[in-house]
Amino acid sequence: MAxxxxxxxxxxxxxxxxxxxxxxxxxxxxxxxxxYQSHYVPVIEYSELFTRSVGKDSDIVRKEMYTFNDxxxxxxxxxxxxxxxxxxxxxxxxxVVTEPTPIKSYYFGTAYRYERPQTGRYREFYQGGVECVGxxxxxxxxxxxxxVIDFLSSLALHDEIHLKLNYLGSEETRNKxxxxxxxxxxxxxxxxxxxxxxxxxxxxxxxxxxxxxxDQKIIAxxxxxxxxxxxxxxxxxxAIEEAVKKSGISYEVDSGLVRGLDYxxxxxxxxxxxxxxxTQGAIVGGGHxxxxxxxxxxxxxxxxxxxxxxxxxxxxxxxxxxxxxAPSPAKIYVMxxxxxxxxxxxxxxxELRKSGNIVEVNYAGGKLAxxxxxAERLGMQWGVIIGDDEIKNATVQLKNLSTQEQVTISQxxxxxxxxxxx
Ligand code: HAM
Numbered sequence: 203m204a205x206x207x208x209x210x211x212x213x214x215x216x217x218x219x220x221x222x223x224x225x226x227x228x229x230x231x232x233x234x235x236x237x238y239q240s241h242y243v244p245v246i247e248y249s250e251l252f253t254r255s256v257g258k259d260s261d262i263v264r265k266e267m268y269t270f271n272d273x274x275x276x277x278x279x280x281x282x283x284x285x286x287x288x289x290x291x292x293x294x295x296x297x298v299v300t301e302p303t304p305i306k307s308y309y310f311g312t313a314y315r316y317e318r319p320q321t322g323r324y325r326e327f328y329q330g331g332v333e334c335v336g337x338x339x340x341x342x343x344x345x346x347x348x349x350v351i352d353f354l355s356s357l358a359l360h361d362e363i364h365l366k367l368n369y370l371g372s373e374e375t376r377n378k379x380x381x382x383x384x385x386x387x388x389x390x391x392x393x394x395x396x397x398x399x400x401x402x403x404x405x406x407x408x409x410x411x412x413x414x415x416x417d418q419k420i421i422a423x424x425x426x427x428x429x430x431x432x433x434x435x436x437x438x439x440x441a442i443e444e445a446v447k448k449s450g451i452s453y454e455v456d457s458g459l460v461r462g463l464d465y466x467x468x469x470x471x472x473x474x475x476x477x478x479x480x481t482q483g484a485i486v487g488g489g490h491x492x493x494x495x496x497x498x499x500x501x502x503x504x505x506x507x508x509x510x511x512x513x514x515x516x517x518x519x520x521x522x523x524x525x526x527x528a529p530s531p532a533k534i535y536v537m538x539x540x541x542x543x544x545x546x547x548x549x550x551x552x553e554l555r556k557s558g559n560i561v562e563v564n565y566a567g568g569k570l571a572x573x574x575x576x577a578e579r580l581g582m583q584w585g586v587i588i589g590d591d592e593i594k595n596a597t598v599q600l601k602n603l604s605t606q607e608q609v610t611i612s613q614x615x616x617x618x619x620x621x622x623x624x
Contacts, residue, residue, distance in 0.1 A: 221519070221525075236349050247278070256286060281314065288307050292500070305336055307332065313328075331508050341445060342506055346507070357515065363473050366459050367469065369427070372432075380405065442469055469506070486509070531560050538564065551563050554617065597610050
């Protein structure tokens with residue numbers, strides 16, 4: 203019998219695997235520059251975590267979770283997203299009480315949703331994203347949007363995307379809005395899909411996520427949440443918009459954007475491809491949550507975050523014929539000429555490493571010719587030679603090891619030249 207992969211999963215091989223590696227590396231480099239730290243959480247969690255956070259009436263919890271009982275009869279779920287697991291982990295490991303805020307985590311890995319498989323919609327897919335917990339003011343949200351745009355720009359997608367913003371208010375605001383939607387859709391439900399009948403009962407907000415073509419006209423004319431925001435919520439949204447404009451980010455307010463997860467209570471946003479692609483749906487989604495940390499047993503801290511779908515990004519990149527290259531660090535071999543130069547070489551190497559370069563110092567000494575041979579064996583691209591004259595003049599000899607070209611350059615210029623990934 204020939205074995206096949208499980209429906210809705212896919213193998214990533216050769217060029218595709220390399221693209222995923224590059225996207226991951228580019229994302230973690232950029233998240234690091236925003237002071238986010240890498241955070242790994244388990245693929246399996248107790249099911250209750252998602253019921254509580256994502257919401258028992260959400261499509262994800264009602265229909266899409268991979269849930270099973272383990273041998274001890276505990277209900278376990280394969281993570282359908284990362285936010286809940288990251289917040290659980292920050293609380294369980296007491297980081298929410300010991301770390302200075304904001305606590306900034308970034309992540310990358312697989313997520314699982316039992317959806318109807320189609321292009322860009324899988325049952326196992328890769329997500330990357332961030333959570334920033336202990337935020338204060340609108341600028342955390344705006345900084346997060348800047349990170350999203352920086353990330354997409356570094357994939358050469360800045361002119362190919364479309365950012366949609368909306369603002370969901372407090373529980374009270376959303377309850378008033380739900381009542382209005384219940385009345386509106388109640389009168390029209392006979393003309394809508396069977397799923398919307400169920401959503402009307404459970405949570406009419408979820409009707410706004412309906413993807414059925416025939417329902418869209420009724421949904422487009424439904425009341426908008428902006429009509430139900432309090433004055434202070436309206437002011438906060440206006441302040442976010444103002445700051446986003448000042449950052450030079452273009453966007454559109456989509457008052458029908460409510461997102462499919464229940465924990466949002468402030469800004470929500472999605473990034474979509476500018477032109478129609480074979481993939482339906484957003485490539486990035488996220489927003490602000492006021493109560494999620496407390497809801498999961500932690501202190502009263504607000505947070506915000508976003509996740510992007512790696513396969514959807516790859517489809518877009520493919521359609522636009524953009525090939526992604528991960529920035530690679532420069533490989534530099536520092537060759538001090540004699541022990542007097544060792545301390546200067548050590549200082550230079552540590553400065554160069556701060557920018558992510560791979561640096562080795564030839565503390566073994568010996569002849570320059572044998573040092574160059576070692577550099578070649580280590581696959582180094584640059585040689586940096588420092589002796590008495592160089593120390594006196596605060597310079598180095600910089601040699602391109604593939605072209606053999608050698609120049610005298612000041613130590614300040616050397617650090618500046620390798621001051622980022624090259
Ligand atoms: P989400 O909108 O459910 O948000 O998912 C984020 C992204 O994951 C989507 O925009 C899409 O690109 C990708 N995605 C979702 N489902 C699939 C699928 N079945 N196949 C392929 N790609 C998919 C969240 O997951 C939230 N946790 C985002 C967030 C983080 N909010 C605050 N912090």
